[in-house]
Amino acid sequence: QEEVAYIFDKYHLISAPIVDAAGRLVGQITVDDIVGVIQEESGEDILALAGVSDAGRDATIYEIVKSRLPWLILNLATETLAVSVIGAFQEEITKLVTLAIIMPIVASLGGNAGTQTLAVAVRSLAARELNAANALRIVRREMTVGVLNGGALAIVMAAALYVFFHDPKLSLTVALALVVNLFVASVAGILAPLTLEKLGRDPAVSSSVFVTFVTDFMGFLSFLGLASLILL
Amino acid sequence: QEEVAYIFDKYHLISAPIVDAAGRLVGQITVDDIVGVIQEESGEDILALAGVSDAGRDATIYEIVKSRLPWLILNLATETLAVSVIGAFQEEITKLVTLAIIMPIVASLGGNAGTQTLAVAVRSLAARELNAANALRIVRREMTVGVLNGGALAIVMAAALYVFFHDPKLSLTVALALVVNLFVASVAGILAPLTLEKLGRDPAVSSSVFVTFVTDFMGFLSFLGLASLILL
Numbered sequence: 296q297e298e299v300a301y302i303f304d305k306y307h308l309i310s311a312p313i314v315d316a317a318g319r320l321v322g323q324i325t326v327d328d329i330v331g332v333i334q335e336e337s338g339e340d341i342l343a344l345a346g347v348s349d350a351g352r353d354a355t356i357y358e359i360v361k362s363r364l365p366w367l368i369l370n371l372a373t374e375t376l377a378v379s380v381i382g383a384f385q386e387e388i389t390k391l392v393t394l395a396i397i398m399p400i401v402a403s404l405g406g407n408a409g410t411q412t413l414a415v416a417v418r419s420l421a422a423r424e425l426n427a428a429n430a431l432r433i434v435r436r437e438m439t440v441g442v443l444n445g446g447a448l449a450i451v452m453a454a455a456l457y458v459f460f461h462d463p464k465l466s467l468t469v470a471l472a473l474v475v476n477l478f479v480a481s482v483a484g485i486l487a488p489l490t491l492e493k494l495g496r497d498p499a500v501s502s503s504v505f506v507t508f509v510t511d512f513m514g515f516l517s518f519l520g521l522a523s524l525i526l527l
Numbered sequence: 528q529e530e531v532a533y534i535f536d537k538y539h540l541i542s543a544p545i546v547d548a549a550g551r552l553v554g555q556i557t558v559d560d561i562v563g564v565i566q567e568e569s570g571e572d573i574l575a576l577a578g579v580s581d582a583g584r585d586a587t588i589y590e591i592v593k594s595r596l597p598w599l600i601l602n603l604a605t606e607t608l609a610v611s612v613i614g615a616f617q618e619e620i621t622k623l624v625t626l627a628i629i630m631p632i633v634a635s636l637g638g639n640a641g642t643q644t645l646a647v648a649v650r651s652l653a654a655r656e657l658n659a660a661n662a663l664r665i666v667r668r669e670m671t672v673g674v675l676n677g678g679a680l681a682i683v684m685a686a687a688l689y690v691f692f693h694d695p696k697l698s699l700t701v702a703l704a705l706v707v708n709l710f711v712a713s714v715a716g717i718l719a720p721l722t723l724e725k726l727g728r729d730p731a732v733s734s735s736v737f738v739t740f741v742t743d744f745m746g747f748l749s750f751l752g753l754a755s756l757i758l759l
Binding site: 300303304307309326327329330331333334337338340341342344345346347350352356359360363364366367368370371374375377378379381382385388389392395396397398399400402403404407408410411413414415417418419421422424425436439440443444447448451452455507511515 | 532535536539541558559561562563565566569570572573574576577578579582584588591592595596598599600602603606607609610611613614617620621624627628629630631632634635636639640642643645646647649650651653654656657668671672675676679680683684687739743747
């Protein structure tokens with residue numbers, strides 16, 4: 296369906312013949328059918344990225360729960376794995392409880408940056424703008440953007456923390472952790488959908504749970520790890 | 528543009544006349560134009576939800592950073608506000624550092640549930656399936672789904688924690704916090720886009736930063752607040 300819609304859009308077709316294996320005409324697809332298909336497909340990408348299958352407008356409560364709960368359970372599992380890294384730094388957190396306040400910021404910003412990269416990648420793959428020929432260039436571009444955005448956020452955050460805590464080592468720790476996590480977020484955000492596409496899977500489905508896991512895990516690990524090296 | 532595409536889809540039009548104020552024919556729109564418009568618009572919703580404007584396939588690094596950094600700065604601000612609630616519970620965290628490990632799970636699951644509701648709402652609004660006539664019914668349905676999903680996750684999580692920590696009060700605290708946060712997530716996920724739509728704004732833009740703020744804030748507040756009441 297998506298393939299047919301893409302061809303109609305690319306060649307500005309109004310209708311296309313359907314032929315059987317022997318080349319005999321058996322029907323036709325009109326652009327009219329395609330409009331509905333495109334609306335449908337694009338909606339599916341939005342839902343897939345958010346981890347929900349379409350239960351339909353008149354779905355019962357049971358059908359909706361069934362369409363969303365598996366994703367939440369999967370998220371519970373990956374998030375449990377991600378926070379397990381915090382367990383390794385319990386001693387550090389007890390010494391400096393500020394760490395527990397700052398660590399969700401590093402994780403959350405990574406998650407957001409990863410989601411941005413992922414959304415652009417999924418959209419580019421659907422529009423056939425991202426392919427094997429330019430993948431390497433796009434991956435390098437995303438990495439650079441990740442480091443630059445990480446650097447910008449690092450400056451803002453380090454300065455704000457310095458105003459409050461007057462601790463240059465705390466500012467340095469957060470700044471480094473932000474650059475590391477936004478770089479990792481960009482890499483995950485572009486490589487996850489590219490890998491799924493290469494494996495012949497829908498890149499919109501299951502990319503985001505993976506990206507969120509990576510950015511949470513790395514957010515906690517980079518910040519708490521650097522804190523135990525630099526700060527304590 | 529979106530409105531025209533919707534009308535073409537609804538009435539299965541192939542072309543439509545364009546008339547001036549006096550009713551004279553000045554041109555026509557064909558379904559051919561519409562296919563491109565729909566591809567474009569639906570892609571915009573995906574990008575808007577992820578907090579990134581379309582910089583185009585040949586965008587420079589500078590243009591990409593410019594299209595993503597403002598959202599990340601906004602996210603830094605709201606996330607700082609959300610984690611400030613953790614600061615009020617520093618004493619509790621020092622006493623029981625396990626709280627710092629579990630609190631991101633409650634926040635993250637709320638964020639995911641809110642994003643699911645939001646994606647479905649944005650899609651339903653775009654497809655004109657969600658409107659003033661059925662909004663109340665849909666809001667109530669989302670609230671019920673939130674409580675049920677929250678309840679299901681609460682049972683899984685409470686049981687898993689009991690196996691590890693043998694502390695029924697800890698299990699109860701997490702369970703209650705999950706139900707509260709997933710209920711709040713559902714309410715935010717449906718009311719944010721409905722409110723923006725009512726104000727004549729694009730519901731896909733800026734809904735998600737609000738929903739994430741609410742679920743993080745409430746995730747930390749409900750879990751740490753309940754912990755200080757029940758657990759300590």
